Amino acid sequence: MKRTTALAALAAPALLALSAAPANAHDIDDVTVELMAPLEELNDSGGSGEAWAKVTGNEVWIKVEVQGLLDGSPHAQHIHLGGAGECPDPAMEGSGFDGAIRTTDAIDSYGEVRVSLTGNDADTSEAAALDVSNFPADGTYTYERTFEVPDDVAEGLHHGDGVVVIHGVDHNGSGEYDGEQMSDLDDSLPSEATDPALCGAFQETQMSAPGGGVETGGGSTSGMENSGLIAGGALLVAAGAGAVALNQRRRTDS
């Protein structure tokens, strides 16, 4: 009995050390985690898409593909961390236009903005969350970038806790961000500009995914693969017919 207690006492610090280990950034330096998320529509945005990321230590490579959102308007895009690591139920009743979900309504689900997926080498921290001039400004786009993130963000991503959220929904169908209600994130912007349009919770992949399409075709079957036969046949027909005609003419001549 006494021995078990002693052993337990010895084991406890060891266990503590073990469980604390993942918090040490050095342990993820040489580890690549690959993450994927289908992007599901929120607020009937009409969009769809996918996100794919590889995180090695503090370096993040990410590719986001989006279709069908509002054209010609910026779509702020972030990785959120610190919530339940999930997307809200699209049917959730929010505080926005006609019950629309606003960004802060679902903070318990996806957490706070920790990465801003900007372009043009702009800042990728949460400070750039509404850097509208550096976000994609189309309804359909492919975004790809590699950048560094702070230790705690890297750890969250390595644990598969990240949630990708794309913002910007034209609730009233006016073709631009407008409306009475102002944003819950920035009261100089219409709420439409920052309401979530697509959401996807990262999940670790079960493989190292190949890039792009697959080159599994060596030749066309729609062309003339029997062109030799066909040309040969045609040549024979022409030669034969020519010889007959020539012979015919020679006979009439003589």
Added chain:
Amino acid sequence: MSTEQPGQGRRGAILTALAVLAVVVGVVVLVVGISTQRPDPPSPPTATSGAEPTEAGAREQAAEAPGASADADDGTSTTDAPGAGSTSTGSGTQQPPGPEVAALEPSEPVEVRLPSIDVTSPLHPLGLAEDGTLEVPSGDRYHEAAWYDGSPTPGELGPTVIEGHVTGAGGVESVFFELGALRPGDTAEVDREDGQTVTYEVYRVDQFAKDAFPTVDVYGPTDVPELRLITCGGEFDEQEQSHEDNTVVYARMVEG
């Protein structure tokens, strides 16, 4: 001159006979040549290179085949609410229809069989090329299907990736030429090194432009052991010497 007449006449007759023979043989060769022109590889009925081909296609199918066959076409999509705009046939997030099967321990695949299109092929492992794309079968094994060795082995959790060529040089048919003719409900079987056979049921067949390849749909995590069969399809780009599309068959494990 006149003494040559009969000889010339005979020679003329022979020449004419030869010429006629040439015409006849030429016609035969032409007919054979044209009639054995190979057709294009089959495409799924919803073959569009767009992002959401399945829904419109499902409606089309239902219109073409009213009644029971519409259900049959859609047999695996039991979670689809009819007419609901947000659901599409066979999205990756769907739950399997039957009782869940237990995932297996790893064991590499050795043979794939697709009975409905008469395909049986040995399998060899392939990895990724320098540029991160999937290597494709080549050399002596050009016409055999291959397993991507970075993907789960058959029966393991996740999508097992098997690829094969649709055509070879000069347009000859290759092992997965008929892949686009598979339909939901069809069966795929994969033998493993340990002697076990994993049986899958097809739940989705799609064709995508290679530059719009849905990476997450095809290679993303799954809740049960699944299978992806990949080949080329669509128009052949003579300049690029490559097909513009990929045909992808999605199946999930039903027995193993």
